Structures are given as C-alpha cells and as structure tokens.
Amino acid sequence: MNIVVCLKRVPLTQEVDLQVNSDKKDIVKDGLAFVVNDWDNYAIEEAVQLKEKLGGEVTAVTVGYEDDEEVLRRALAMGADKAIRIDPGERELDAFVISKILSSVIRDLRYDLVLTGVQADDTNEAMVGVMVAENLGIAHAAVVNGIEVDGNELTIKVELEGGIDEVSTITLPAVLTIQTGINEPRYVSIMGIRKAGKKELKVMTIDELGLSQDYLLPQTVIEELFLPPETEGAEILEGDPGTIAEEIIRIIKDKGVSI
C-alpha cells in the first residue's frame, strides 16, 4: 500500500508564554523551538506501521522552507521511504493555498492512501486534509482513530464526542485525518535522523509546478491577533498545603457534598 503523509513543522509552545508581534498579525517567534506537528507525528507512525504490515512505500510531504526539511528527515528516520518539500517562495499561505499546493503534487504520485493529522498545533484549523481530498476528488474521513485494511477497503473508526466511535468502511484512494492516541509514535534518535539523510528528499518550487498566483489566492485574512481576555477567573487560594487543604474541604462541604 503506497501512502503519502502530509506534515507540518510548528513552534513548540507548551511551556512558553506567547507574545503577539507588533504588527499583530503573528506571534513573536524568536527563541521558539520548532517540532513536527503532534497530530502529523501520529499520522507518520500509522503510515509506517501500515507499510511494515502490508508493504509499499511511504512518502512524506511538506510545504515549507529549508528549515522545515527537519520534519521530513524525522519521517524518513521513522520509516518513510521518500520525502518531498515544496518551497512556497514568497506566496502567502493559508489552509486553502496549502491544500492546493499539496494536491497538485500528490496528484502525480502513485498512492493509495493519504494521511495527515487532524489539525496543526499552531493554526488549529483542521482544514488541509479534507481539502486535499476534495481537490483530488477522492474519499475522505476526519478524526480517524483506528484503521484496518481489507484489500481495497478500509474499516475505520472515527472518534466522535462522548466516547462514541463511528465505525465505517471507506474505499481507496482516500484521505484520512489522524487523531492523537491512535498509536504510540516511535522515538527516532539524533543518529537515526542523520542516517536517514541517505534517503531521497526532493525539493520542488511552486513555479516548477506551474501554479499561478491567481490559483493560489488565500481565502482568509488575519486581521488581528490578541492575547486572551483577562476574565475574572478563579479565586486563588493562598497558603501552605495544609491551609489550602482545609480550605478545599470547607468549600466542598459548603456545596453540600459529604466527604
């Protein structure tokens, strides 16, 4: 089964206090570390596991600049066979544009399945995957947390709300957007990534793809970024753990819950 995985490199922001740029159109990215998008990491692992079970080739793709090649190399180290980076040059990107770029490249590849994460850690939009499917005119399903292969048909589980999973079959070729927790992504060491440098990593430009400016017009405009409004929030309890514990117990009993 030949699989294409779409990856994105995003800032690592879990422990960081983010600040908005002076032009209010982006965050301050100085000093931020960059990593592969967590959802995409699960997608790559899923693709490699499927390949290990069924054979075939995994191709990792990203739209980005030279620094973004890092996520491709990690994917190659995890088990992908080939990688492609599409350099967007000066073009302004949004989900719509990215999905068009990706589709035009994937269209010419040999593939049965396209995997990508549900959404990206930065923009949190959850759009590119399904847009790529529609561009390619193939089947799709979002928020997939289980895949079983039976020839040309997959049985997939989609994670709905409230702990309900929806089981359905889907015919290939298809795009699936992958939810976290579907597997346990393997670790790749620094040395492993270095060794993966021997695998193929192709770079293409948008001009090479013949995609015109008009074709790649963004659909949306970021007017302004701002920090979350300071709501009243919680009443902070102070003191040493003993005092706090007493206070918590008092609150609980107050609300009519017996301990």
Added chain:
Amino acid sequence: MSLPTQGNSNYMLAISGSSLVWVALVIAVCLFSYLIYKRMLLLRRAQPDPRFSMPGRRLLGLLVYGVIQKRQPRYLWAGIAHIIIFWGFVVLSLRSLELIFLGLHLDFLDPLLGNRFGWFYSLLKDIFELLVLAACIFSMLRRAIGRLPRYKGSHQFEAYLVLGLISFLMITDIVFEASGLLWKHASFYWHPAAQLGAAFLSDVGKEDLNVIYQASYWLHILTLLTFLNLLPLSKHFHIITAIPNVFFRKLDKGSIKPARWGVESFDDLESVGVQRLEDFTWKHILDFYTCTECGRCTDNCPANAVGRPLSPKLLTLKLRDHAYEQYPIFEFKMATGKEKKEKKGETIAGGLISSEEIWSCTTCGACEEECPVFIEYIDKIVDMRRYLVENAKNPSTFNQVFMHFEKTGNPFGKPPSKRSEWIKDVEEIDVKVLKQGDSVETLYFVDSYGSYDPRMQAIACAIVRGLHQAGISFGILGPMEKDSGHQVRRMGEEGLFQLLMEENVEALGTVQFSNIITTDPHAFNTLKKDYPGDLNVSHYVPFFLDLVTSGKLRPRKKVKERIYTYHDPCYLGRHNDIYEAPRQLLKALPGMRFVEMERNRDRSFCCGGADVILWHELEHEEIRMAEKRVRMALDAGASCIVTACPFCLIHIEDAIKTAGLEESIEVIDLMELLLTTL
C-alpha cells in the same frame, strides 16, 4: 619393589614412569592451549578497546589489586580466606614446577632448591599448604552453613568441587612428602606439614610407603593437570584471566565509552549499541570470562536492594553462559547452567537481558567498586541502552524528554531565554550572564535543574551568594548554556549527547575563564570525563573548601543544632574519589556534630540517581532507594542529612515526606548549610 636412586636428586626419591609424566604433561598442555584458543575466538571477533595506555599505572594496579588483593578484605573473612589461597597458589607454584620436573627426571631446579633456600622454601611451602587447607575447609563450611544471599545463582557445586580439588592437592602433596621422608628416615625439621601427615602414616611398612609415595605423586600431578584444564571451563577461569583483566582495567572511571572505539563519526557506524555478543568490546568479553561468581556486586547494588530486576552478577553470568554457548568448546561444558538456549545470535538488549534490567541501573558504580577482578558494568549497560534507544525500544516517556533536550537544551521544554531567570531571586547580587568575549575567573555551570527547578534554584542561589561573599569574579552562561548531557549519555541517546556537548563546547569557547564549577556532581563528572579537551572543572565542594581554608570565607555562625551525617553522592564519591573534601568542609562549620553512616564513602548507597528514575517507574520496586538511605541515616543516629548533589537532595527530601519522617529527620544541601554559617 626396589627403588632406583637418581644420581642428582639425593633428597627426593625417584618417580617411576617418567615417560608417562611426559605424556600426561603434553596432553594437558595441548588441551589447555586448545581451550584457551577456543576462548580467544570470541575475543578476536569482539570490538576494539584501547587498554594499553599508562602501562606503569596499570602495573601498579596489578600489584595493588592483583597481588596484594586490596579489595578482597572488604568482605573480611572471605577476603582473608581468598588471600591465603591466592598467596598459597603463588608460593606453591614453584613446588608444582618442582614436582613436574621430578616426574620428568629433569634437574633444572636442583641448584635452587638443593641448599639453604630449599630448606626455607620447604618451610614456607608447608606452612602455606596447611593454611590453604584450613582456608579451603573454612570456605566450604562457610558456604554450606552461611547461606549467603550473594551466592544465589552462583554455581555452588563448582565452588565445592574446586575447594575440594585444592584441598586434595594440598593433602596429596603432604602425603607425598610425608611418605617420602618416612621411607628415607629423613628429618622433618623443615617440613612441619609433612610431619603432621606422617602422623597418619606411622604404622605403614616400607613397601606400602613407596606405593603411597608413587600414588600420591600421580594423584597430585593428575589432579593438577586436570585442574589446569578445568579452569577455562568454569568460574575459576578467573585464576588466569584476572591478571589481564586487572591490568586492562578502566582507568578513567566515571566516563562512558564512545559508541565505538576508533570511530569518530556516527555516519560510519552501521549500528549503535550492543545487539549481539560480538558488539561488546574484547575487554567486556574478558570480563564475562573473569567473573568469580562471588556476588559482591549484587550485594552492593542499590537497584537489587530495592527489588528491581537487576543483579549485576547474574547479568555477567547470563552473558558468560551465552558466550560459552555461542562459542562452545565441546558439547560438554561445566559452567552453562541448567537450560541450554538454542537460538544462535539472540538479541541481547531487550532479549537475553530484559529491558527492565537494563533500565534498572542507576550507574552508581557500586558494583564496579566492589569487584575484586575489576569487571565493568556501566559501559555495558549504556551500550545496551544505546541499542534500545536506536531501535525505539525505550520507555515512551523518554520521547518527549529527549525532544525537549534537543529543542530547548533542557528536559522541561522551557524556553532557553528563561534559563537565567532564577538570578532574580538573588536580588542583592548582579549575577553576570556572560556574553561572547567576556572574561571571568570562575564560570559557574548551573545546568538545567539548577536553572529551572525551583528547589534546585535555591542551591544555585546559595552558591552564587557564597561566590559573591568570597569576592570571586564569576559568571554564568545563561541562555547559551545547554544541558551538560550527563543524563542523555547514560540513557543511551549518544547522538543527542554529542549535540549538547558540541553546543556547550562552542559556548565555552566564546568566553574566557580560569576554572569552571558546577552545582551538580553529574555535570562535573561529564564535563571532566566526557567532554573533549582538559576542562579545569571542579564541583563546588572542593572549590568552597579552598575558599574556607584560604580564609576567603569564614564560617562564623553556628549551624542549626542537629546531628549531621553526610551522604556521599555517587558521582562525587565513587566516580571521582572525592570523599574527604566535603567532610573537611563540614568539620569546619562551627557547632558541627557529625556521625558517619555505616555505608559511607565508597560504600555509599545510591539515592536513586539522576536519569531514568526521573522519567520511568520500574514496576517491581518494593521501596525507594532514597527511603532506604534515610533509614540508614536514622540508624546512624542522625537528624539531618547533608548532601552535595541536587538530585540526592530531592530524592531524599521526597522520601522523608512519603515515609512520614519529617519529624525525625531533615535534609539540606552542603552549600545551603555553609551559607547559614557565613
């Protein structure tokens, strides 16, 4: 039967059948050579290991540890018994030679032994024979009655057999000598052992004496030659291999071997870490051959003491047995244990040796410190971890931690820009955060935990206050500093360690300093031993001891009234032999009341360590190492434990809390204590 007399050896009777002695000797030597050759095969296939540096120091080590057996008396009675037996072997080797020559009718040794030296040697030999016999009997009884836990898993039968054989050798020689002297009516003056033996032969007639004489000779020689050939097949191979093993010992303890000796770049390596036997270095294989099964390593292993699945001795024995199976001599072998493992080339890391065993180790070095024959463990464990990490077989909790180390230079994932934010807490001092081109006397390498963990930041603040008070010009690298990498290397992510190291070396290269001090013994150890170049790095304890003895710092105020004890951190103590400096520093504090724990200095008990334990819980642990240590402190009568390692501090602090012992004992870092007196 009449006895032909030899012309030259007029003090020994002749042995009949010298041609048979030749035959026996030739067979024995050929067989022995073959056995050694077979054992060498694996050594030749194993990885390189440069062990020929500093031959003078190595020879000295051989003298101290091999000949004088300095480590043996750490277990007093076993040690004494072994020293006697070992010395007996050395002394009696001349006798063995003498007997062989006697049987071959050669007279090379006659000039040496035919005069006063010969009488002196006889006396010496006899005394030793009795001592050795006594030691063997004592050892056998001790083993049978004692039921010592460290012998669990050892081949007891073999031990008894060898002790029995040695005893037999002693007895046969005594009987041989006794019967000969009786036959000749010679004097027992220089032969006290023979005299004893003669007591049992008092009513034997001349003819029978001769039979006994010949028989005991043959029994002795055959036993000797058989014993020689049993050596490569049993745990007593150490009799031969201990000498090279001690000579080739690791001189720079505390360091970790590179992924492969002699290979500069990883790109040239096909694989990393130990998967199969041949991936070990030849010295490591020699280690397996040399294990005496004494169990002293396991007896002192803190992981083993808390119920983790690791037993250093069993680790070595499993690998030795595996080596003997993969490279068999014949089908019949002595030291392979009960089961035979069929699979050839079985994976070692994660297979023969389980992952849990491999992750159990805290790299404390207690095993290596105890081993009388200098078997190494830490490098092997790290090599096995390297294999696990390269093949994604590490605990998944490491993934995010490694990613954080790589991307942010610290295990927390916190931004590097905030690495020096803690200096705000020392408002009264303007701590210099070094920039390119700056120059200070002392560079304070804070490392990740000191920079980001609130409890350890307090120690960093104390160090800074101390430096300031002593008027030292110092600075910190701040955001330029990356984690020293000591954990990363010992957890098996070698590539990541190299990355961190390179970044730190580059940062250090941009500033000027005379010396470096660290908060943490691990950082000190890694900067000193794992980093290239000769960094003038010291842990803060010896540095501050200097400041106190030179008068730059004067501890004036009395310490809080407690009974203090000192916990030797593994990476300050065992790995770097710094035991007295912290004690001197403590004794310099006014009002110090100090007690020593039973396990102190190189017998200190690891608190849990600074790597795996932070990110992976081992399933089978019965009690925390730190809690065991706290109880040891209580047993010593202490009410305050002083540590010199931030990780020891948090583990012990944690243990005191979880064991509910806050009323009975507390813990403090040495720097914090020192500061209270200034």
Added chain:
Amino acid sequence: MGEIMVLAEHRQGEVRDITFEMLFKARELCQQNSHSLTAVLMTDGQGSYADQLKSWANEVVVFKDDRLGNFNADFYNVILAALIEERKPFIVLMGHTPWGMDLAPALSVKTGYPLVTDCVDVLVEDGKPKVIRQIYSGKIYSKVSFKESDVYLVTVRPSSFTPEVAEPFSGEIVEHDLPADLPTPRRVFKEFVDTAAGEVDISQAPFLISVGRGIGEQENIEQVKELAEKMGAVLSCSRPVVDKNWLPKYHQVGTSGKSVKPKIYLALGISGAFQHVAGIAGAGTVIAINKDKKAPIFRVADYGVVDDLFKVVAALKEKIES
C-alpha cells in the same frame, strides 16, 4: 434580505446541542442584520428532528431520503452545495465537530466559497462576517475576515454560545428535492461503538477528582485514587492520561470523552484545554490545582491553587484522616 443557514447535526435520534447553539447565535445575527434564519436538515424520515428545529428558525429545509439516516460527507456535500448555489445564503454555519470537520472543508473546495473553522464568535462588520477563533491551543486569539464572496462558510466550536430562553419561531418546514446527481458513497456507515462504557459512569458522579498531564507518571495516579476513595469521590481524567493508557477511556472528561455535571470538580494538573473544559461546562464548582499560574483552567475554575498538586493531595489526605 439575506439568509443565514445553519446545518443541523443529529445522531441516534437527537439533534445535537451544537445545532441549537448555532441557531441561537444565528438568530442574534439575523436580528442585527435583518436576515432570515434557515435550518437545514438531512434525514431519512425517522425521528422528529424537523419538529425539534422548527421553533428555532424561520424555515427548516428538509432533505428526506433513505440514504440520509446517518451523516455522510459525500451526500451532505453534494446536497448542501446545490442548495447554497440555489439560495446563495449570506453565511452558512456548521458545527466544528468530527462530522463538521469532514464536511466543511470539502464543501468549501466544491463551492469555492471561503471557510473559517472552529470559531468561538461570529460578528458582522461592514456587511461582512468576521470571526474570532483561537490558535496555539487557546493561548492566542485571532480575528479573521474573509476574501470578498457571495457566501461565507463558518464552523462553530461547540459550547461557544449558550442558548437562552427566547421567543420561539414558528418555523415553516419545507421539504426540498434532492439533487439528481447524488454519488455512490465512498464511505459506508457500519455502527456506533461506545468506548467510554465502563465500570463507572463518571457522568453521574456528584464529586469528581480529575487528573491531567501534570500527574507525571502512571504510578502517581495511585495516590489520587486513594484520596478519591477517602473523600468519596470518583476518579476521572483528561485526554492525555487516556492516550497514554494510564487510565481506561471511561474515565475521560471532555469532548471526546464524557460531559460531566458534578457538584464539585477537583482538577489536578490539568491545563484546561478547551476540549476538556467543554466537558465540565455543566460542573457546579471547579477547583483547579496547577503549578502554572497561566494555565487556562484558571480562567474557568471557581477556585484555583498555584502549587504542586502532590503537596496538596498529601495535605488533603492528612486532613481527612485526622
């Protein structure tokens, strides 16, 4: 006068809450901008969805077909695209749910109309819609506008709007013909599976003690289990704990877990990602303990403690025992 369309989402006989939340917000927008409000429903005829919806909108457009029993993006896309082309509504609102994520981007590509997803607020400025959404997992807010278009597509985050009591519409239910070219579906529904069914039903517990990523390791959950036992509380958790297999799924609180309405919700080491917070929207009193004073949970909690959760857990145990 334009039209604002809201796509109704339903499952196993019930119209989902998100639909009513969107309808309520759309009502406000319609009132402000003189638009009419239309609910769009796809159904196989079973269930009383249309009836549930008619008091919420001016019109309920119903597509009825045997094949529309369960959501299917292939059908919904074609049908909705045709409807949109026909009526050119000003704004189309869909839920940002797993089904909405499967549909909306495809719809946008098919129709060529711009889409912004996961919006927490929708406004109309200068005759054009603008939306507020979150990025970087809620750390930053973003105000987004669209390129010029006839129709604007928006998906709405569940629990962003809370329907209040309002004058009911007397909505007209209109059945609409399906487009002729409905495709053969490439995806076929098989069944629903309840993965959160387990020994304990956390959604019924009056007192929950919940652990998040801050618990550090699986073994540490033991102490909290003990505390829960002592306090008569039920143990629950956030998603990362289940992802790591430290607790079974039926403990999970949040959009992909369960919604809970306890009187007391004690959150230990939970950052407060919105997916989790959505699950406790109905909780009475939320007490959060987290080392990070900037953790989003403190925005929604009633009481907060900025400290090491293990210290507080130990102190609580001690106080309970004495």
